[in-house]
Amino acid sequence: MTGDTPLAERYPPGAGTVAIAVAAGVAALLGSFAAVGFAPGFVVAPVESTLSRVMPGFLIAFAITVLGDLGQQLNLAMAGAVVVILYAQAVVLSVTLGRWLDERAVPLLGGPALVWAVTAVLTGRPVLSLGAAVGAGAVLVVTDVSASRGPATERTPSGGRRRVLTAVGAAVGASALGYVIGRDGTAAAGGDPSGGDTGDGDRPRGDPDIYGDVEIPTFDAGDQIAAAADREFDLDGMEPLVSERFFNVSYSSVSPTPDAAEWSLSVTGEVGQELSYDYDDLAGRAFQHRFVSLRCVGETLNGKKMDNAVWSGVPIAPLLEDAKPNSKCECVMVRAADDYYEEFPLEALESGFLALGMNGEPLPRSHGAPVRLLVPGHWGEISVKWITEIEFLEREADGYWEQKGWHGTGPVETVAKLHATTRTDDGSIAVGGHAYAGTRGIERVEVSTDGGDTWTEAELTERLPGASGAVENPSEHAEDAWRQWRYTYDPPEGSHDVVVRATDGTGTVQPSEERDAYPNGATGWVSETVDPGSVQ
Ligand SMILES: Nc1nc2c(c(=O)[nH]1)N[C@H]1C(S)=C(S)[C@@H](COP(=O)(O)O)O[C@H]1N2
Numbered sequence: 001m002t003g004d005t006p007l008a009e010r011y012p013p014g015a016g017t018v019a020i021a022v023a024a025g026v027a028a029l030l031g032s033f034a035a036v037g038f039a040p041g042f043v044v045a046p047v048e049s050t051l052s053r054v055m056p057g058f059l060i061a062f063a064i065t066v067l068g069d070l071g072q073q074l075n076l077a078m079a080g081a082v083v084v085i086l087y088a089q090a091v092v093l094s095v096t097l098g099r100w101l102d103e104r105a106v107p108l109l110g111g112p113a114l115v116w117a118v119t120a121v122l123t124g125r126p127v128l129s130l131g132a133a134v135g136a137g138a139v140l141v142v143t144d145v146s147a148s149r150g151p152a153t154e155r156t157p158s159g160g161r162r163r164v165l166t167a168v169g170a171a172v173g174a175s176a177l178g179y180v181i182g183r184d185g186t187a188a189a190g191g192d193p194s195g196g197d198t199g200d201g202d203r204p205r206g207d208p209d210i211y212g213d214v215e216i217p218t219f220d221a222g223d224q225i226a227a228a229a230d231r232e233f234d235l236d237g238m239e240p241l242v243s244e245r246f247f248n249v250s251y252s253s254v255s256p257t258p259d260a261a262e263w264s265l266s267v268t269g270e271v272g273q274e275l276s277y278d279y280d281d282l283a284g285r286a287f288q289h290r291f292v293s294l295r296c297v298g299e300t301l302n303g304k305k306m307d308n309a310v311w312s313g314v315p316i317a318p319l320l321e322d323a324k325p326n327s328k329c330e331c332v333m334v335r336a337a338d339d340y341y342e343e344f345p346l347e348a349l350e351s352g353f354l355a356l357g358m359n360g361e362p363l364p365r366s367h368g369a370p371v372r373l374l375v376p377g378h379w380g381e382i383s384v385k386w387i388t389e390i391e392f393l394e395r396e397a398d399g400y401w402e403q404k405g406w407h408g409t410g411p412v413e414t415v416a417k418l419h420a421t422t423r424t425d426d427g428s429i430a431v432g433g434h435a436y437a438g439t440r441g442i443e444r445v446e447v448s449t450d451g452g453d454t455w456t457e458a459e460l461t462e463r464l465p466g467a468s469g470a471v472e473n474p475s476e477h478a479e480d481a482w483r484q485w486r487y488t489y490d491p492p493e494g495s496h497d498v499v500v501r502a503t504d505g506t507g508t509v510q511p512s513e514e515r516d517a518y519p520n521g522a523t524g525w526v527s528e529t530v531d532p533g534s535v536q
């Protein structure tokens, strides 16, 4: 039974209904955001992960290396659009059914119910999915009420247009409200949609969502941090030796929120004895505090996806011994809470470190809380965040990025970056940046101010100190940390090309051959044209 207005007129046919359905879809998406925040239960998260997974390797390569963070944002936007289309189809279906049965309750209840079902299937969280249903319901109810209240003259094509405008207005209102609620919820949970930053002073220690039910150990990294501050060059525009904004790379833009109390790391596969460790097992051990630099294989030659931090945790080798591994390929697959997986040689894993702390704080969510792996000297992709499982394999397999054509499980390439160009008080020009060669170490950095014809050695910061804390044989220097270089010169008259190259600890000069990041890391020498007139 219908009300005063027949259903066909409540939902103007064709484009009108589609517009109302899309409006309801947008409100539903923001309803999901309101209920969950920027966390895995947000309906866009699983869709975005799936899009990343099915996207061909060359497109991903383009997104990472050329578009950078914009690529990730585009992927997120595309996932949002897919969700809105799914929701809109659910609403159109309910309207069609309602017209057919001539029953206004069908779209009013059936629409939100379908939206709820779609969300629950995508996220696997039936209760939180109610947020999406409320968003869609709000738009459908407002549209329905406005149709009932409208004067007779409204039941005309122009009345239909009004209904669409009412629906859009309701969607805008509901979405804005959903956005505000979701954003505040994300902030309260310590989540960080933009990823990246650590050491946010306003944030409670640790992430309450993640660390709520465990005792957070202390991370005594103060001496290491002070040592870095002591050694670094003071040069405008150059990042310090302990990165202020540590880059972030995850295949999915929504970080998982594992509960530290529930977290465990299992050792499985070709082993004599399967093992499992929980957070308290690790937090109760004596920590080391180590500098480890990370660099992403997908970054451009002079890009900024290379950073350094002091990490607190435990070496992994002793944790593997009791498992009595007998992997034929001497290789492992390491898995994570975001369904990420990387395969690499056991030898690399054995030099690895499980970090619970970063720069004196509990590991932040975006960098792999509660526990991540760090594999010294290798491209960042095998330093698996949110680690949950180490599987000893019988034969080699491909990891997540290798299935997309990348070769990023090996040691990093040597690089010297050029990120600072400034004028000194006496009128000289000072250039500087960071140099990194993984565990080979940086021996020397040379600079040319004439496009590569002649070279002069740059100053280098003293190497960072070796691990502190529970270390059996302390080494003097950090085994896997970058150094800063600086070079000051009297500029020639006109524009000139500054080129920089590093030599690693084995005496090998950074390769000059220019190569893009895809598939195994960018190479070449960083070069920049400097116009003395415009250097400040
Ligand atoms: N679980 C998980 N671990 C991951 C990734 C990921 O997407 N998921 N990305 C990897 C890549 S490609 C890099 S470069 C580093 C970056 O670490 P960061 O985000 O802490 O800088 O994490 C690696 N570990």
Ligand SMILES: [Mo]
Residues within 6 Å of the ligand: 249, 295, 296, 297, 298, 380, 381
């Ligand atoms: Mo990476």
